[in-house]
Amino acid sequence: MNDFLNDSRNEPEDEMSMSNNWSETADDRALIERISAYVRAPEKVGEDFAARAMERIRVIATESSQLTEPAPVQGWWTRPRILTLSPLVGLAMAASIGAVVALGTLAVARLTDANGAKVAANTTVSLPAPISRAVDTVHIVRFVLMVPGAKNVSLVGDFNAWEKGATALEQTGREGVWAASVVVPPGRHEYAFIVDGNRWVADPAAPVKTDEYNVESSIVSVGSEASHSIE
């Protein structure tokens, strides 16, 4: 699989010490001089690039009103809203959150497939704001993957710019079950899991989108319709 998914944490210690002593050699300079005329030549997009980009963006703007709502640049989630909860309601909410997570974990045990990468549902919980802070509704999605024998699992998606290192799943108490709870903005999102740094795994329990290269990503929709849903 592509090496881009490897990072310095996987490099052996001796190679790391070598990199600390690295310096550009005469051969390196000669190489760079030989190829620089091509590699450093400027490149320009086509004349219609901006028009095509804006055509796509205007369609998005028309379909989704979320980006047209007035909001501070710092983040829509900081828009102040007053929410008052009694202590008893707060305790009940904490208990219900635990129950939802527990239900999500129990669902893991029931799901099986034939591929060796058994997958549980992702659980979407929309929480009213905590008492101590006046904020808008926060959508937390719990992503769960059952993959026996994995050494590490990470989550990539459009909500973290598809950055491999941004969201690592952690092992739960159950063998081979990995999970992470992520704040996800409202709307439709694509995502996938990266297992052991080099295996792209879509979430079989979620709707799947196949691109023109037959690579599958998973779809999650976050918002009022998806609240409290357990798939």
Add this chain to the structure above:
Amino acid sequence: MSVTGPSDLQLVASVVNGDVDAFSVLVERYRNLHFRYAVRMLGDHADAEDVLQSAFVRAYRNLRQCKEAERFGAWLYRIVINECRTFEARRGRRQRRFVSYHAVEPAALAAPNGMDEGTAEEIQRALDLLPVDQREAFVLKHVEDLSYEQMSDLTGVGVSALKMRVKRACERLRSILEEVPR
């Protein structure tokens, strides 16, 4: 990069407040800035344009998450880098690396003045044969002329690891190109 007209901060604020057309100024301002990076990474102008288009769309969708709007260009750069990584992973580029480059349209690898098409093709082919992480580090360092600290900030990779990747990329490029008669 010198900027005339509204600042990136002003434009981002306008877009977030509903002025979609303000985003076209950002597209015009940055459309060529990261294009060379995408071309060198992907080896094809059409693919690079597709990736850059996707990057702008992602930037628009996630504009409220841009915490330093005055540095929109750097934030967009991170998105372009990740879009290139994702594109590579999805295309299974490793299988395509050994396809004859005679199949590549001449327009996809336009040579700069004074360099013949064959040389440009050889160099891009050599870049394409690098592992993606080495290619990324080499292009950022010796094409885009970034410092290792800037590269680390953009990629999230440590400076030591980046230096090692550049070193290995140079060695591998030298090995590949030495097999090609000048």
